[in-house]
Amino acid sequence: MSLLRKPNGARGLVHQITPESAGWGYVGFDLWRLAPGEEARGVTGDREVILVVVEGKARIEGAGQDWGVMGERMSVFEKTPPHCLYLPNGSEWRAVAESDLVLAVCSAPGSGGHSARRIGPEGITLTQRGIGANTRFINNIAMENEDYCDSLLVTEVFTPHGNWSSYPPHRHDEDDFPNMTYLEETYYHRLNPAQGYGIQRVFTEDGTLDETMAVSDGDVVLVPKGHHPCGVPYGYEMYYLNVMAGPLRKWRYNNHPDHDWIWQRDNG
DSSP: OOSEEOOSSSSEEEEEEOHHHHTSSSOEEEEEEEOTTOEEEEEOTTEEEEEEEEESOEEEEETTEEEEEEOOOSSGGGOOOOEEEEEOTTOEEEEEESSSEEEEEEEEEOOSOSOOEEEOSTTOOOEEESOGGGOEEEEEEEOTTOOSOSSOEEEEEEEOTTOEESOSOEEOOSOBTTTBOOOEEEEEEEEESTTOEEEEEEEOTTSSOEEEEEEETTOEEEESSSBOOEEOOTTOEEEEEEEEEOSSSOOOOEEOTTTHHHHHHHHO
16 A cells, blocks of 8 residues: 555545554544635544644634634745644544634544643744755654653654755664654645645665655655655745654654764764
8 A cells, every 4th residue: 555645635634544544553644624614523532632723724622622713824834833732532622714724633542641732833933954955944843842742743844945854864663762762654745836746755774665755735645664755856845744653752763874974974
């Protein structure tokens, strides 16, 4: 089965990736595209959820509270911090679009260890990672230094035109902390202008998995294991929303041994 998932239509629930459909144990990712007045709703069950207002505005209710109108940016490529909502397991939620809306539902197993809360835009700062053609910019939504999640790790990445990202190639597919952590991962890609494309390769060092994909605006790539660099051609910029989860909420990875010299040179 291909690791590339195309959207199912232009409106409504256009992506629905579950652990069962992905063939793994932790990460879930849904994406809703709604017109003003349309709504999305869900029940978290035994999972925790972060709702990310990718684009547009929505009135959101969740975990028995009315969180009001959330969202500000009309395009992800404004690069402003997102408005997000954390919901623990056992919650119901509802979002009613106040404008054209793109809403991501990021999920992973929950233990009920945290309360519902807003995440961002306050406290999320766009930061640079990498240098040269490896430069990209990060909006960390819920990485391990934020302790309001049980399992989820969520971040946004903006890659300028002609640049590479998730590079040098790295993997996090072994439960071997502190050397490495096992984390499944999804990439929700957007391109600007929208007719552009990017490239993502997912591959293991022994060659048992090696898939290179041309990603279009709105595609999702699954990363069950292996290295997973991506790049975008000159003239286009790439956004992606990452969701990671595994048995331990830590992000530890190893670079590909053939390409680790790049990281050593740039960080030596």
